[in-house]
Amino acid sequence: MQARITHRFFKRHLGQLLLALTGIAAGIAVVTGVALLRGALLESLDAAGSVLVGEQTISVRSETGRVSVRQYADLAVKPGAPDWIPVLRLPVQVNGQRFEIVAVDPLVAGAATSPMLGPGSSLASTIDMNGPASLVIANRTLNALGLDADDELVVEHQGQVVELPIAAVVEGDRSMDRRLLMDITQAQALFGSRGELSELWTASVSSDWLDEHLPPDLVWQTSAERRDSAASLTAGMRANLTAMSLLALATGMFVVYSVLNFLIVQRRHDFGMLRALGLPPSGLLKLLLSESLLLAAFGGLIGLVIGTWLADQLLALVAQPVGELYGQLPLVESAPSPGLYTAIWLLGLGAAILVSVPLVREAYRVPPGRLVRSQPPRGWTLVQALGFGLFPMLAGGLLLLLSSGLTAALAGLFLILSGMVMMMPAAGFGLLAWLGHLMPRSLWGRSLVLLQSSRSRIAPALAALTLALALAMGMAMMILGFRVALDDWVGRLLQADVYISVDRTEQAVTPAVQLDDQTIGRIAAQDGVAAWSSIRQRRLADGRRIAAYDLPEQAWPGFEWIDGTPDRGQFEAGLAVFVTEPFARNQDVAPDGVIEIPTPQGQKQLRVAAVYRDYSSDQGVIAMNGVQYRDWFDDPIRDSVGVYLQPDQPLTAWLDDLSEKVFARQLSWITPAEVRQQSLDVFDRTFRISWALALLVGLIALIALTSALLALGLERAREYATLRALGLSPQGLMQLIMVQTGGLTLLALTLAVPMALLMDIMLSSSIQPRAFGWSVPLDWPPLAPLVWTVPLAVLAGLLAGVYPALRIVRSPLIRNLRAD
Amino acid sequence: MTALAFRSVTRQYSAGSSQVHVLDQLELDVAEGQRIAIMGASGSGKSTLLHLAAGMDLPDEGRIEVFGTAVSELDEPERTRFRASRMGLVFQDYNLIDSLTAFENIELALWLTDQAVSKSEVVALAGELGIEPVLDRRPGQLSGGEQQRVAIARALIHKPNLILADEPTGSLDQDTANDVLHVLQQSLQDRQCAMVMVTHSDAAAAICDQIQVLDHGRLVPAA
Amino acid sequence: MRRDVILMVCIASLCLVWLGLQFEPEGPGPVESLSGTSLLASAPEMFKRVTRPEPLRFPADHAMHPGYRNEWWYFTGNLNGPEGARLGYQFTLFRFALERTEVSSQTDDPPSDFTAAAIWMAHLALSDGRTQQFFQHERFAREALGLAGASEQRWWLRDWAVRATERGWHLKAGTDDFGLDLQLQPGKPIVLQGEAGYSQKGPQAGNASRYYSLTRIETSGQVRIGDALLQVNGQSWLDREWGSSQLSDDLDGWDWFALQLDDGRDLMLYRLRQSDGTASPFSAGVLVETDGRYRVLTANDFELTPNRYWTDAQGIAWPLDWSLQLPLADLKLEVHAVFDQQRWDRSVQYWEGMVDVKSSGAPVGRGYLELSGYADTGEQAANTLAIERR
Structure with missing residues (x-):
């Protein structure tokens, strides 16, 4: 019976169902995308050696960056020397993407069969040392490039472009992602890097032997140590991504809240009837919770799918900067695991339960039979909100002051933002009331005053929108401020001609x-x-x-x-x-x-x-x-x-x-202007990911806004119908709703600006130093983000209002006049 | 001049495969200042008649004139404008706007008809209806009777010539209903304003000059 | 309602299946395409061929012979350790020339530090008769940067090296598990196989190699097994051979015997097995007298019959006990593997191990047996034939 009630309802409101699913899927998608991206960065294991040679690979490098071929030859013939694999790594561009040629001596590397190449096959039998230069490439990398085994790869290294045929396509594992295996002789001959090697690998050698025979300028590391140091390189970047994804999740939860809220609004009448007919509160709880969970479960699955796709798109964005900044190649595609998927999916269910709690409470308040019209909760007064919001803000501030860690700083930032979000509705509606009173007789003033009655419906959407806008603007300000600082620094540093x-x-x-x-x-x-x-x-x-x-x-x-x-x-x-x-x-x-x-x-x-x-x-x-x-x-x-x-x-x-x-x-030679340009290019590529995430968060906020406005439209249907009956024309109504939408967006913007400024300051002065070690000099925040965010957000807000507005204007006037 | 005239008005709805004639070649004449009560069984089409009169619904056949204007032949914006300026609407559930005070709810009708708001006028009307002390309250803080008086004030403030009332006492207890009916009758008489009231209540019908019963899509004078 | 439930379940299943497809496969899948290595294929035109007898000069011909496809320095030996310990060893350096254009026109400035005319492979094995353990190790190097090569004075692949001494050679090679440090002193003069070192192995011109041997080399020194050092002495055998495309296409493999008899005579025999299982008419051998004089044997002079097969873990049967008849020297011998597990399982699959030689059940000598071509199939067989000798 319960299932039938749910089914009937959603069947009649397919649009709402889709919106609910979209909201949940969007939130989960961003979390999944970023989680997978983090994984891909973490696993950007520079571990080709450990796969080619074995888990115990030891890598020898020079402190100055290069091992000379002479050193290799000397080491190789030392008594008791292990099988050294000379390795030459060359950064190359393929299809505009950053790749790496890993050139080895297939003879030595291939002496043992290699799991990377598949069972029973050795590199020596895979690379044709007699033939023209060719590459071994992993299946996944080839697919990612959209090429066939018969195609030639156009490889560019330091301006030199070479077409190379594919000698073999191997299954490979993730350490072969974006890597092209090649015979070192052919690579040296092609790219002219004689005399120097990137590193030497060996499967096993005693540390005593190394201590005795390694020249002082060469250092060695085990593959585990290398993985650790590789992971620590991107730690700052990953922490920032995690913070972004958590904020995206928070925004997503607002969407889930709005959507579920919206579903309850529509059925208040039904719930009253069911209660009147004898459905106990626990039955209502069960009904609502199971609906939330069903939506979250289903939407979560879709979100996982979208998120996985998203991760690969984001990965394409970060591949280049990660390579440039850290000398690492991320995976060619993300590496999801059942555990990760399950965790995120459960996170979605948990979020659904969490946001259901206040809604279930509201549903409880619907009296049986609904004889008296209930008032929606009024929400906090400004003073209450300030009180509640100040607490997490203070806690966050304390955390920032007392701890020097990056995680603590991110947590502090999170707390401060939460505090601000808690104050947001009260502050926003206070502002709204004030604005409304400023122009009491006009359509604008009326429209805004009319919004007051829907405060509890709109508050989450307003908070989500504000948070998203603040996030986008704050990030943008930080990035642009940092860019200016970097530009200044490069300009100052390069004094020579x-x-x-x-x-x-x-x-x-x-x-x-x-x-x-x-x-x-x-x-x-x-x-x-x-x-x-x-x-x-x-x-x-x-x-x-x-x-x-x-x-x-x-x-x-x-x-x-x-x-x-x-x-x-x-x-x-x-x-x-x-x-x-x-x-x-x-x-x-x-x-x-x-x-x-x-x-x-x-x-x-x-x-x-x-x-x-x-x-x-x-x-x-x-x-x-x-x-x-x-x-x-x-x-x-x-x-x-x-x-x-x-x-x-x-x-x-x-x-x-x-x-x-x-x-x-x-x-x-290079002039300072060229260096400066190159630095800024690298910088811009590095922060593409941040732009992309800010955009995603913005999109989710828009979904939140749309669903909130739809909820608003449904709840206020009678009010709108009354206005129409009293003589407000459809155009007038449309205008009224658009003013409300635009007003809400402007309101969110107004509230977002101080929040964005605060974020900029915190990111620049607290997060950056902890994540990367450097600070950005505090300066006037760049105002460009405001200049183009404001019109963009207003436009987006208006667009988000069009559908709900059309729905309201077209909804049957007469039916809506009646009490629901 | 006729305040409201229905000429051979037919309105039908499809219910499944069959057509239900809610109004069938209906004829109605309401003179200026005349008050007519329309009674009838539930589902007999009383509300439909009222919605047609207000121009919120259109007849399938026939013609509806309000003060000589064929409402059914105007387009939507024109009908809305016409309704806003010439008619006042009173609903069973008052349909006040929650977020506006009583004063603002009354003022709304003036705003919608682009008329300048005279505070004294509103206060005077409120005094007439006995709601002056509660003008700065919101609907949630008013009793049912007070709410309906506010609604009546809203229907009258812009000086319409025709009031359309849909079960104005349907949600009120007997005593309150009598009070409300009394002030309504008084106000209409003072303004020489015509009214069409749809009601089940004999007491409500009693304030009208004439009572008609809607039966099988046609009006017949009450016995 | 049922229809909608089914629809939702379908969508959810689709999502689940898609997500399931994202996971890493368990372990690597099959390799899509592998090119057979031309490195080990038969020799192209660019390589020199052995077509007729030519005088050999020593020690000049101990050094490598660029221009030929392949060449090897092949030591085997039976050693006695303390307390009657029975040990055998094999140390081989193979040189395979690459068919690069640079081979013929080696310039002073090759395009890469690793440009090489040839690649080298070294096989080091030790058979421990006490524990029946077989140690094997393989390594490769390019003929570049001094990593591998052979001069009159030194044959080496990295730190595995044979150096000329006053009386013979010093062989030193080892891994973490085992090692050899042996002084080698020839006890008989050089034996030129075939026609003054021209060893024909097939019907066509060029199906031949240059081939000489030192069939009895007094050996002493140390063998290391793990951390244990064993003082050893015994007899070694050196085979030197070079050529290009010495084998004809229709051969399956070969069985090679290097036997040192207690009476002072040494006997080498190889049987080239044809695809139909019979011995090729180009099978041959040599019988070396105590004083070093020797007689070249042809296919008709001897008969070899396998008596016992050992089946290894892969199910391949190796003939490890043989009957040998050489009527012209009135020899009827039985050859027995000292133990079965002396099989190489690295890049090339073959059996190479120490054997006992008996006559009517009584021990009359020791030697080394090499069995090739038993583990090969298809393309790999052809490659192995080309890489291996005899």
Whole structure:
């Protein structure tokens, strides 16, 4: 019987059913999408080696980034040496997506059969070392590219485009995602990267052997350690994504609430009748709960499907920045698990139960027989709301102040936002009443005043819309503010006129030129050079990075000091170093603190003189004097040299001179403007995901608004019909409803602005430093997000109102006049 | 001049496969200032007649004139405008707007007809109907009788020539109903305003000049 | 109502099925396509061929011979350990030339550090008669960056190496599990197989290899099993062979015997098995006298009959006991595997192990037996034939 009541109702209200399902599915979809995306980032295991070689893979890398082929050859013939697999990794572009060529020696790698390639097949038998260069690709990657095994892949590496046939398609596992396996000989010959290897792999070797034979500049890691460090790289990004998805879930729950609410409104009469006929309250509870659960269960399934699809779309957005920022390749598609699906699905059911509670309470209040018209709950007064809202806000603020962790900061942000959301309806309707009284006689004023009676219906939608708008604007402000900060930083940092480094592509075919004192001397001896600076970067075994600088007078304004005293004399004397903000935060070092670094000459202690702003690495960098560095590390090479020209020296002429006279085609250069552009491009790609999520949250909020307006229309049907009967024309009614919708959106916007500002401040000053180690200087928030969010939101709000408005205007006037 | 005239008005509904003639070639004449009560069994088409008169429904055949204007031949906006300016509606369930005060509910009729609101006029009318003390209350805070008086005030404030009342005392107890009927009769008389009232109540019908019974789609004078 | 319930159940099922399809498959599926490696296929035109006898010079011919498709340095030996321990070993370096264009025109500046004219494979095995354990290890390297090669003085693949000493060679190779450190001193002069080292193995020109052997090498040194070091001595055998496409297409495999008799004579025999199961007329051998003089044997001179088959875990039957008749030397011998499990299961599947030689039940010598082509099917068989010798 109960099922029949439910069935009849939904059958008559198919539109509402679909809306309810859409709301639930949308919320679940976003949560699923982000959860899967997180997983894909987490599993972006740089573990091709462990699959090719085995779970116990040990990887050897150089602290300077590259292992020389000579070192490999020496290690390989050492007594007791394991089977070293030389690996060359080359970042490439395929179809505009970031891929990686993993070039190995199939002979060594293929000695053992590899699970990656399928049972019983070895790499040696898969790659044709005799034939022309070709690739081994995993099935999933090939499918993701939309190619067949017969197709050729167009692979671009540093501007060089090569078409490569596919030697074999293997089942592979996820570590083969976006990776192309290749013979190292063919890869070197094609892409001209002789002399250097990315790393060496081996299946098993004792740590004693490594300690005895590994040259000091090579470090080793087990695959488990590598996975851990890979996971920690993206920790900040993942935490931010999680926060976003939780906010999306919160917005989604508002939708579920509105939708269920809407269903109850429509059936208040039925419920009264059922109660009058003797249905006990528990029966009503059962009816409502089972309907909520059924909707959540069904909508949740659809949400899981959409979310899985969504995750892959989001993944396409993040693949590039993750690769650029962290040198990692995410999976080609998300990797869902039954556990994850079940968890999210149950989360949906839980949310449905949670939001049903207040609705069931309301349904209980419907008296049997419904002889007296019940008033919907009035909601909190402004004072009450302030009281209730202040509590979580204070708790959140305390959490932010007392704890330094990222999770705590996100929780604090969440609490503060919840507090604000709790105040939202009271504040909003207060504002509405005030506005209504400002223009009491006009259609506008009337329309807004009329909204007051539907307060309890509209409040959740208003809160959802406000939250979503605040989220979108706050994120946008943070991103744009950060972009400005980054732009400023790059602009300030790059004081030289041009930066010169060795052309790696040319190096392949010509004897290597190195940026040592001699080369720099020749560059500096060119006419028109006023000064030069240089930088050499080195990664220490523990992951810290050193940047060794030679800095002329002109370069010093490039630093923006955050803390401490930048004592130039001490720095140049090798007595002190500077560290970046993320370094200071990650390593918990303050000015006058002492850090230790391992050098070939033993452990060296260095005093930290000052902390400077830097966005180049969220791991942090130690800046030390170049002379000191070369002395300790016996490394005369520089990665790049900055040239400061004399004021009257035109750059292009100088560069022509350099290339013609000094090092024909062996050096490459880049101007500060180009660096700046590249940095901003990377930045923009990095934050595409945030835009996408903000958009999704906005969409969900729109669904919430539409359903709330529909509920409003249904509940107020009699009121609207009365107005029509009293002489309000259909157009007038339409106008009235649109004013209400637009007014609600504007109201949400008005409330969202302070919330967005607060979010911007919290994200910039609290979340960013904790997630990435760097802060963004507080400045006037960029107003661009407001400028285009306001019209966009109003337009969207109006659109969301059109359907409910049309429904109301077209609904039968006479029937609606009667009490329901 | 005739306030309201039905000429051979037929209104039918389809119920399943058969057609039900709710009104069948119905004729009705209401003179200016005349009050007519329409009685009849439930489902006899009383409300339909009222909705047709108000221009909220259209006849299948025949012609309806209000003060010489063929309402049934106007388009929707024109009908709405006509209804707003010339007629006042009173409902069984009062149909007041919850979020507006009594005063604002009354004022609504003026606003809908684009008339300037004179506060003194509203107050005067409210005084006439005995609801002046409750003007700043909302419908939820009023008794049924007070609510219906507010509704009557709303129907009269813009000086219509024709009141259409649908069971105005249907939701009220006998004493309250008598009070309300009394003020209604008084107000109509003062304004020389015609009324068509649909009711089951003999007491309500008693305030009218004439009583007609709707039976099988046609009006017959009450016995 | 039923219709709607069915519709919902259908949609829900569709969703569930779709979601189910998203999960990772359990373990890797079948490989879609694999190219047979041309590396191991028969030799293209670009390679030199052995077509007639040519004089061999030593030690120059101990070094590798670029230009030929394949070449090997093949040690086997029977060793005595402490307390009568019976041990056997195999150490082989294979060189397979790659058919790159660079092979013929090796420039000073190859396009890659790893550009190689050849790839090398090393097989190291140890048979422990006490425990009947068979240790095997395989490794590969490119002929680049000094990873592998063979000069007059040194034959090596990474740290596995054979170095020339004053009297012979020093062989050193090992893994975590086992290792060899052996001094080798030839006890007899070099034996040139076939016609002065020209060993014809098929009817066509080029179905031949250059082939010489050292059939008795005094051996002493250390064998390591796990952490245990065993002092050993005994006799080793070296086979050296190079050529291109020495085998004809219709061969299934071969059975190769290297026997050192207690009376001082050494006997090598190989039987090339044709597809129909019979011995090829190009089967051959050599009988080396105590003083080092030797006599080349042809297919008609000897008869080999398998007596016992051992079936391995894969169900492949290997003939491990044989009867051998060599009428012209009046030899009737039985050859028995010392134990069964001496089978290679790495890139190439074959049986290579120590054997006892008996005459009328009495022990008269020891040796090594190699069985090839039994585990192969189809394409792999052809490859193996090409890679393996004899």
